[in-house]
Amino acid sequence: MTEPVDSNDVPTQVRERHATLSQEIEDHRQRYYFATPTVSDAEFDQLMHELEGIEEQYTELRTPDSPTQKVGAPVAEPGAGVEASWPPVEHLERMLSLDNAFSSDDIAEWAARVEREVGTGARYLCEPKVDGLAVDIVYRDGRLATLATRGDGRTGEDITYNAQFVDAIPNELTGTDEFPVPSVVEIRGEAVFPTAEFEAVNAERADLGLPLFANARNSGAGVLRQRMDRRREKLDAAKAKADAAGNEGRSQLAYERVLEEYERARRNLNRMILVCHGIGRRDGFDIRFQSEAYEALRAWGLPASDRPQVVPDLDAVQGFIDHYGQHRHDIEFEIDGVVVKVDQVDLQRQLGSTSRAPRWAIAFKYPPEEVTTKLIDIRVNVGRTGRVTPYGVMEPVKVAGSTVENATLHNASEVKRKGVLIGDTVVLRKAGDVIPEILGPVAELRDGSEREFVMPSECPACGTPLAPAKEGDVDIRCPNSRSCPSQLRERLFYLAGRSGFDIEAMGWEAGIALIDAGVVADEGDVFGLDADQLKQVPLFTNTDGELTVNGRRLLDNLRKAKEQPLWRVLVSLSIRHVGPTAARALAGALGSMEAIREASEEELAGTDGVGPTIAASVKEWFAVDWHQAIVDKWAAAGVRMVDERDESTPRTLEGLTVVVTGSLQGFSRDDAKEAILARGGKASGSVSKKTSFVVAGENAGSKHDKAVELKVPVLDEDGFRVLLESGPEEATKLARVGEGGSEEPADDAAEAAGDAAE
Structure with a gap:
């Protein structure tokens, strides 16, 4: 830990950096609160971490006005220019934030502080951290009294009016003999869109030509805080005007448009769910354990998660963190970490709180899957089937544990739909092992220098004019399938992949080297390669002109690959729509490449798991002379073209x-x-x-x-x-x-x- 510095020794540049950071963080908090953030959570956390580090060394700067001592953002005063603001309401008990941990060492340090304060008797409650909007709900005599946002922790926005549109928030509590309903109880939770509902909302917005929401948390915050009371007033006024006009003409059309907007807003509110995770003020009711609170919440009819677990030690805490790190996308809503709490309420009271966070809880944050970065350019890539795909070239940024410089944009229509301009600051997402994707621009940061992307009219690899494969296709393609170097490179890489021949020594670099050396004109030449040909490829030769270890390994891999089953051979042909599932079905039903080649479109379509689209694609592929030549070359080189059914393998799973x-x-x-x-x-x-x-x-x-x-x-x-x-x-x-x-x-x-x- 850095030693504190005497207050008189704070350098001017440190004071200036502290002031700049403080203002920047406050600005971001306001934007976050009103669902218009311009930085990701991870970038905000980095700013806060830097500020905390400065204040740890220069303690004089840690004042009550510092962002490190506050929770959230204050509610905008009436007339402050925030149209969507609701009246303020004070919470019965202060709503706190959580301190963050980013490593197992951070968790261990927190646990050591807990042990110093309360001894070794603490047990831990672990739960996934919902990435939603924090809300405070008060029930009096079992009936809903107020629904509020967190605000600055003491005062939030009174959004009770909107509760009527959210089925997840019960209007009245139930109870049991073990957990009767208290006279007053304050519920803490997170309101959020489930992932599927968020995607449905964005799909509707795309159909309507509206800007897409960047993520489920921000969209949920905006939806829950919208002024439905004003929307209702607007609707009633439009209805009265239409009635006065006899329900005809422009007034009726205007009313129908306002009604459609109102219904869409109401429907979106009802798509939200609530995940309750704590209790604030409670009269006539107490608990001994935090975990007991979840039983009470469920008994009262509130939606509390069933995923929290009480664990005895830090090893088990780490196990819980690791599990949800691997399975975070199995949950129906977005999570960004795990919350770890001391389970015993009496120990929580001993530990107390700072001005902004309880000392008895901490949030472990997973590496960010969503960040912002600068979009330097939009270029195109030509795939193995000729499809031309735009991709973004960005300032390198770390996301989900790896550094990313390129991200897909799918097609020209998608670029337009997302409203992305070259030069934008964009929101980038990389969930797990999924290819990085640009979600949309941060329009508030535009300075006028941004420009639109124009799709090229010619293939950047071979100069052939681009066109859709069929009328009405969204994608455009390079029709020079055989000779386009980009398509051939991609096909070689694909056939060597795990779903194809699984040729370990023939990766991306090897494919390029084989093409550049001229020893492979198309994929039909791959299995005819011998040592003399490979010696013409600089990548596979040493200074004496002999094959390298990788060269000899490639020849060995090619020999073994010839024995792969028929379905893998089919996949490796890069027939459009024919992936492993369809290839297995065709190989299993027809048994040989010759039978597949000679089968009618009806016979192919009748194969379980194939259908007319794949059947048509197969027939279309085999109708091309140079495609058939590839199969013939492979067969001549000894590649397996017939599946012999192993009669010794029992057919124990027929129909299962x-x-x-x-x-x-x-x-x-x-x-x-x-x-x-x-x-x-x-x-x-x-x-x-x-x-x-x-x-x-x-x-x-x-x-x-x-x-x-x-x-x-x-x-x-x-x-x-x-x-x-x-x-x-x-x-x-x-x-x-x-x-x-x-x-x-x-x-x-x-x-x-x-x-x-x-």
Whole structure:
């Protein structure tokens, strides 16, 4: 820890930086509060962290007016120019913020402070941190009295009027013998759009030509705080005017437009959910544990999460953090971390609070998945099927643990729909392993120097004029499929990928090198490569002109790849719409490349999992001479073109659908899928009532929970092996069905599996 410096020794530049940071943070808080932020949460956290570091060293600067000592933003006074502001309302008890932790060391330091204050008896309550709008709800004698935003922690906005439109907020509390309804109780929670509802809202806005919301939290804040009372007044006035005009003409049209806007606003409010996580003021009721509060909230009919867990030590806390770090997108709403609390209320009181945050709780924040950065340029990439895709070139920025410089923009229509200009500050998102995506611009930061993107009319790689493949297509393509260097490079990279031949030594750099050296004119030449040809490629030769280790490894990988099953060969041909699922279906039904090539469009479409679009694409692909030449070259080089059915593998899963979730010790995800398909089953990625079995490995997530909810039989890894070897009847005896994985009679599980198979 940095030693504090005497107040007389604060350098001028430090004072100036402190003042600049303070003002910047206050400005961002105001924008955040009114749902118009210009920086991401992560960037705001960095500013606050810098300010806290300055004040830790120069303690004189830590005054009550500092942003580090405040919660949220003050409510705008009437006439302050904020049209959407509501009247202020004081909270019964102060609403605090939370201090943040960004590493396991930060959590350990916090826990050590707790132990110094209260000893070793503390246990911890962990829960996902909802990325929503903090609200305060007061019930008096069981009836809703006020709904308010957090504001500055003492005073929020009174948005009670809007509560009538949010079904998630009950107007009246229920109760039980164990948890009767208190005379006064103040509920703390987060209001947020579920991810699916947020996407639906944005889809509607896109259809209407309205600007898209950047994220679920900000859009939820804007929706919940809108003045529905004024919208109602406007609607009533428009209705009266239309009635006076006899419900005809411009007045009627104006009324219908206002009604449509009102109904859309009301519908969006009802899409929001509430997640309750605490209790403030309570009269006639007390709790001993924070976890007990969740039981009370649910007993009163309030929507409290069932995900919090009480854990005994820091190892378990870290385990909880790690689990939701891997499964954060399995939850129906956005989370940005985990909140860790001391569970015992008496210890919470001992620990107390600072001016802005309780000492008995801390928020662990995951690496940001959403940041802002400068969009330097928009360029285009030509894919393996000729599709031309715009992508943004940005100032490098760290997001979701990696540095990002490029992000997809999908197509020209999407660029226009999002309203992105070259030179904009943009919101960038990278969720998990998903390709980074530009969500939209921060329009408030424009200075007039920004310019529109113009889609090129010619292929940037080969100069061929671009055009849609078919009339009405959104995408434009380069029709020079065979010779366009960009398309060939992408196809080589794709056929070497895990879904194709899985050629480890032929990555992006190797593909470019083979093309540049002229030893590969198209992908048909790949399996004809020999040592003499590779010696013409500088990447694979040493200074003596001999093959490098990677060169010899590539030849070895190519020999092994020739034995890959037929479906992988099909995938590697880059036939439009033919991915692993369709390729498996075609290979399984027809058995050979020759049979697939000769099959009619009707025969192809009749294959389960194929359909008319894929069938037409396959026939169209094989109608091209140079495409057929690729297949012929591969066949001549010894690539497998026929699948021999292994009669020794029992067809134990005919008609069954199996979902594998979590990690298995003896199977990779691909191995498990292959094992299911080889036995005649269908390997699915989602759980439904038609699912026959769910195989749940370590860290199984929402798919396991869905199986329990739908009473789909659940197997562990040993049960999966029995299913593969002996079929559903024997496996059912080992299955768990229903609530919490409790076992139901084997007959019930068998019936469930039989129903799914039918």
